[in-house]
Every structure is written in C-alpha cells, then in structure tokens.
Amino acid sequence: MNSGTTVDSITIRQPDDWHVHLRDGAMLAAVLPFTAAQFARGLIMPNLVPPVTTVEAATAYRRRILGARPLDSGFEPLMSCYLTDHSDPDEIETGYQEGVWIGAKLYPAGATTNAHHGVTDIGAITPVLDRMERIGMPLLVHGESTDPAVDVFDREAVFMETTLVPLLNRFQGLKVVIEHATTEETVDLVRAYAPRVGATITPHHLMINRTSLFQGGLHPHLYCLPIAKREHHRLALRRAATSGEGCFFAGTDTAPHLKGAKESSCGCAGVFAAATALQSYAQVFDEDGALDRLEAFMSLNGAAFYGLAPNGATIRLERRPGRVHPTVAGGEGEGVVFRGGEELPWAVGRAQS
Numbered sequence: 001m002n003s004g005t006t007v008d009s010i011t012i013r014q015p016d017d018w019h020v021h022l023r024d025g026a027m028l029a030a031v032l033p034f035t036a037a038q039f040a041r042g043l044i045m046p047n048l049v050p051p052v053t054t055v056e057a058a059t060a061y062r063r064r065i066l067g068a069r070p071l072d073s074g075f076e077p078l079m080s081c082y083l084t085d086h087s088d089p090d091e092i093e094t095g096y097q098e099g100v101w102i103g104a105k106l107y108p109a110g111a112t113t114n115a116h117h118g119v120t121d122i123g124a125i126t127p128v129l130d131r132m133e134r135i136g137m138p139l140l141v142h143g144e145s146t147d148p149a150v151d152v153f154d155r156e157a158v159f160m161e162t163t164l165v166p167l168l169n170r171f172q173g174l175k176v177v178i179e180h181a182t183t184e185e186t187v188d189l190v191r192a193y194a195p196r197v198g199a200t201i202t203p204h205h206l207m208i209n210r211t212s213l214f215q216g217g218l219h220p221h222l223y224c225l226p227i228a229k230r231e232h233h234r235l236a237l238r239r240a241a242t243s244g245e246g247c248f249f250a251g252t253d254t255a256p257h258l259k260g261a262k263e264s265s266c267g268c269a270g271v272f273a274a275a276t277a278l279q280s281y282a283q284v285f286d287e288d289g290a291l292d293r294l295e296a297f298m299s300l301n302g303a304a305f306y307g308l309a310p311n312g313a314t315i316r317l318e319r320r321p322g323r324v325h326p327t328v329a330g331g332e333g334e335g336v337v338f339r340g341g342e343e344l345p346w347a348v349g350r351a352q353s
C-alpha cells in the first residue's frame with residue numbers, strides 16, 4: 001500500500017533469527033513467545049549452564065523448547081553445539097548428520113556470558129575444524145579476543161586479525177558465521193571471504209553506538225558483548241545490512257537477563273531484543289530507504305547460507321506507531337525489553353501461512 005512515495009506496509013516471508021538465546025526453565029517459558037511471534041525458526045545458542053556440548057543435551061534442550069512453545073506456534077528451534085577444548089569430532093559430526101544441530105559455536109574461553117567452558121586455544125579444536133570443513137558444517141564464532149590487556153572496544157578487531165584470518169586461511173573450505181558483527185573492518189572481512197563466510201547483525205548494533213551506553217547516564221540494558229562501537233562502525237553495519245548482499249543476515253542476539261543482574265555493581269552482558277526486533281530492523285531499513293531489501297536480510301540470506309529453504313508463511317509490517325511493554329516477567333524477576341515502552345514507528349502483524 002503506497003501513499004505518495006511512502007510505503008505504509010510491507011509483507012515479507014516470515015523471518016528467521018539466526019542467533020538467539022532462549023535460556024531454560026522459567027526464563028525460556030517467559031521469552032520464547034516473543035521470538036516465536038516474529039520468527040519462524042531460530043538458531044538457538046548453546047551457552048546454558050552446563051553448556052550444550054553433546055547430542056543428548058541438544059536433543060533434550062530442543063524438546064524443552066518445543067514444550068515451552070505457545071500452543072498455536074510452529075516455531076522451529078535449530079540447535080547449535082558448544083565447542084570446548086575436549087570436543088569430539090565424531091560427536092560433532094553425529095549431531096550434524098542426524099540433524100540434531102546445524103552448527104557449532106566457538107566461544108573463546110571467558111569471552112562472554114557462560115563462556116568459561118569455551119575454547120582456550122584454537123589448536124585444541126583442529127581435529128574438530130578439520131571434520132567440520134570436510135562435512136560442510138558451519139562454525140559460528142563469537143569473535144572477541146580474551147586477552148585482558150586488549151581494550152574492550154578493540155577485542156573484535158584483534159580477534160579477527162590474530163585468530164579468525166589465520167583460521168580462515170588454514171581451513172579454506174570451512175563455512176563460518178561471524179556472529180553479531182560490530183565493526184567496519186569485520187564487515188569488510190566478511191565481504192572478502194563471502195560466500196563461505198557470513199555475518200549476523202543485531203538490531204541494537206544497527207541502532208546504538210558506544211555513546212548511547214553513557215548518554216545522560218549509564219544504561220546497563222544496552223550493555224552487551226561485543227559492546228557497541230563508534231558511530232562510523234554503526235553506519236558501516238547499516239550499509240552492510242541494507243545492501244541486500246547475501247553474506248549479511250539477521251541475528252538478534254536477544255540475550256535476556258533478570259533486571260537485577262543487569263542493574264548491578266557488576267552487570268551482565270546482553271540486550272533483550274526479542275519483542276522489538278522486527279520493528280527495529282524495519283525502522284532501520286525504512287530510514288535508509290531500503291525496505292525493498294528487508295526480506296533478503298530477514299528471511300532469505302540466512303536460510304540460503306545454511307542451505308535451507310525460506311519460510312512459506314509471510315508476515316506483515318505496518319507503519320503504525322505502537323509501544324511494546326517495557327518489561328517481561330521471567331521467573332524470579334523481569335527482563336527489560338530493548339526499546340520497550342518507547343513509541344516505535346513500525347508494528348508487526350500476525351504471520352500468515
């Protein structure tokens with residue numbers, strides 16, 4: 001529907017969230033409906049306590065997610081496994097060949113929330129990476145240096161230079177997703193190695209920069225890892241997302257934490273973006289005159305990267321100011337929603353099959 005040159009609504013194939021933390025237990029039950037309302041499929045991150053490292057654990061977790069879905073939801077969880085120094089190539093391959101998981105996540109040990117069981121030395125997982133390269137299984141990377149001497153705003157850039165580029169050059173057939181890309185250099189790197197390398201981009205990294213964290217006071221609910229960078233990086237991310245290039249796709253990195261754990265003397269990292277993700281992505285594409293490329297980024301590019309068909313259902317987005325509730329009750333507390341309570345210019349309709 002057009003009024004003048006302004007589009008008032010847009011219908012796209014239902015999107016997938018290629019990076020989502022659903023947690024477990026009461027938090028899972030509280031947050032899953034928000035992801036399931038917008039996305040047909042989600043690639044579920046494995047950083048539970050304990051992490052999802054085995055076929056058995058991933059199968060059981062998938063069952064808990066299915067059990068927590070709203071009754072009318074067909075949301076499909078796509079699983080990932082968590083790599084450790086002790087990951088077994090046979091187990092990784094079995095899970096992939098049996099369709100239990102579609103990728104393996106590399107968390108450098110200690111890089112972020114529940115990453116302490118992660119990989120301490122890339123050399124330790126050489127046999128796993130060899131196997132993944134051979135079977136075409138994607139490696140999903142949290143790309144930040146864990147060297148405490150490296151400035152927090154430089155950790156992504158240092159990881160790319162010192163770890164990822166050598167890894168890509170050593171495993172020249174390995175498919176890699178750089179998760180939640182935050183820098184201009186990362187975007188350039190992805191383009192240089194596409195199509196075997198792709199990147200997810202979050203709604204918040206398209207909307208905030210590092211100054212936003214401190215604007216008028218400290219905003220703990222905008223703190224996530226990798227942390228938001230300078231404005232020129234945000235603009236580069238927007239150009240990448242809205243370009244339509246197949247190597248960039250949506251991954252919200254929605255990462256709910258209880259409010260008290262964020263508003264704390266040592267607050268944890270994670271932005272709870274699920275309930276406002278699609279509204280935010282639509283706003284970004286609209287602002288940048290790229291609504292015609294929203295479907296590629298949200299619903300086509302990621303599926304193609306993973307060798308999956310796009311969803312058949314569609315979802316309608318409307319230019320209709322609306323607000324999302326600022327908090328979500330989650331077990332023993334509540335989570336604070338990214339942009340919750342603010343007036344958002346775009347609203348999301350129901351998915352149609």
Ligand code: DOR
Pocket residue numbers: 021047112113142223224225226255256269270271
């Ligand atoms: O901010 C983040 N939160 N970054 C991550 O990589 C993990 C996530 C979480 O699980 O809370």
Ligand code: ZN
Pocket residue numbers: 019021045253255
């Ligand atoms: Zn994440």
